[in-house]
Amino acid sequence: DQQVKQNSPSLSVQEGRISILNCDYTNSMFDYFLWYKKYPAEGPTFLISISSIKDKNEDGRFTVFLNKSAKHLSLHIVPSQPGDSAVYFCAASGNNAGNMLTFGGGTRLMVKP
């Protein structure tokens, strides 16, 4: 049972345009949602997070939107840069020892110059 799903395995975007990565979840008990960025042969890097009490969090070019009623979150990257090309994982968790991070399968973003 996949509690966190990223239905698009890949996304290709032109440099300077907006990249929108999507994520759906099923567990209404999740309290926190995060996005990680991963380059090949490296560990994931924490990018941005959002608490379930918010619907938007912004950090520079990255904005995460949370729609709790739809159990959906998205990551917007504006403007997209070639260095943003990586695999992006969304993850969700409750904040206690029994609720670990649950990751989606990842979306590979390719930003074309």
Place this chain on the structure above:
Amino acid sequence: SQTIHQWPATLVQPVGSPLSLECTVEGTSNPNLYWYRQAAGRGLQLLFYSVGIGQISSEVPQNLSASRPQDRQFILSSKKLLLSDSGFYLCAWSWEGLYYEQYFGPGTRLTVT
């Protein structure tokens, strides 16, 4: 600042051989520690987590085990590797009492032949 180390970076082992991967964290005390595996083309799967010395929780049944002999040291082991153990192994840490924002090490690429 905090740093997480993993070694070795790559490992090729024959089926049936033992395994020991090590992870250490610097710059924090009593971190939560995690082992994940990323199989080829798939998301991150939590294998073990630890909230303190000697406290290990397993998320999935397998022929792997984990130990935490010191506060900031986490070891992943196997007595006899299987072909299906091949993958990218990631160690991560989070602040004591905070479980959702995790920071990952560089990973170990394990190939079982």
